[in-house]
Amino acid sequence: MTRTHRLALGLATALTAPLATAPAVAADSPLGYVNMSGAVADMENWDNGLSGVLGLGFPLDNVDPNFSIEGELSKSLFAPESDGAGNIDYFTLGGFAAYRMPVTDSVALRGRAGLVHLDWESNRAADDELGIGVGVGATWRLEGNFDLLGELTIMDTDPDLNHFSVGVQYWLD
Template identity: 30%
Template sequence: MRRTTMKKQLMAMAVAAALATTGAAQAAGGTYFGAQLGVADVSGFDEGMMLAATLGVPADQMVPNLAFEAELGMTVVDPDRNVIGGTAELSYWYLGGFAVYNLPLNNNLKLRGKLGLGYLDVEVDAPGGTASEDDIEAMFGVGLTVPMRGTMRFITEYTRVESDIDQISAGLQFDF
C-alpha cells in the first residue's frame, strides 16, 4: 500500500536527520535521541500500534530541568473497525515540537510533562473510499524516565495527539 511506503520513507528520513546531527549534538552536549513503541488509541476504532522517534535538547541554561524536543510519530499497525462492506483502517503521522519539563522525584526517577504543537496527517481507508485530513494540533503528554546504564534511560509516556487520538508508549532515550 502506498501509505506504508510513505511511512517507511518518513522514518528513514527521521533516522538520517538524527544521524546527520550527531556531530553538532555532541558539541552541544546533553542532546538525546529516543524511540518509543506503543498503543495508538483512536476513538471509534480498535487499538493499533505506533512508533515515535524523538530528538531532544536540554535548555537548563534557560530554566533548570527544561528541554525542547522534536518528535516524529506514526502508526505502524493501523487502528481499524468493522464497517458495512468490510474494514476501515485509520493511519496517522505527526511531526511535533514540545517544551518538556523533567521534575526529579528522586535520584533515579523523573516525572516529565510536555506541551507543544504538531502537524498531524490522518487518513482513513474504507471500502467506500479514502478520506484524509491534516491540521496543526496542540499536543501534550506526561510520563516517567528512569536511568539505566551509561547514557541510556527507560521512558514511558502518555501523549494526547488530538482529541480523538491518544498514545501510551515505552522506549529508550540515549544521550549523545
C-alpha cells in the same frame, strides 16, 4: 508536491529550526537526547493500533537545566481499525516544550506541551490537522546514558489521538 506534503514540510521546518539553533551548553552538560518508543495508538472511534515514535530533545541550560525543547515523529505500524471503515494510516510531527523533574538519582517525572500535526488516511477519507499535544511520563536510569521512558501523550486533533508509549531515552554526551 501536494498541499498536505507542503504543509508537513513547512511544519517540520518550523518545528526543527529552533532545535538546530539551540544554544551551546557547558561541556559537562548533555548535548541532547533521542527517544525511541513503541506506542499503543488510541484513535477516536477506531480500535487501538501500534505506532513507532522517534524524538529528539535539546536541554536549554540557560533557561533551566531541566527544561528542553523536543521534536517528534510518529508513524502507524499496525494501523487502527474500524468495522466498515477499514484501517486508518497516519503520521504525526510535533514540537514540544518539556520539563523534567528529578525525584531520585535514577527516577524523574516529565511533562510536555506543544503543537502536533496529524496527517491521516483511511479507505473513505484523508485529512490533516494541527492540534495541541500534552504529555506526562517518567524516566528511570538503566545503565550509562540509557533511560527507560514511559509516557502518555494526548493529542487534541480531529480525530483525537492518544499514545501510551514505552521505550528508551539515550542522552548524547
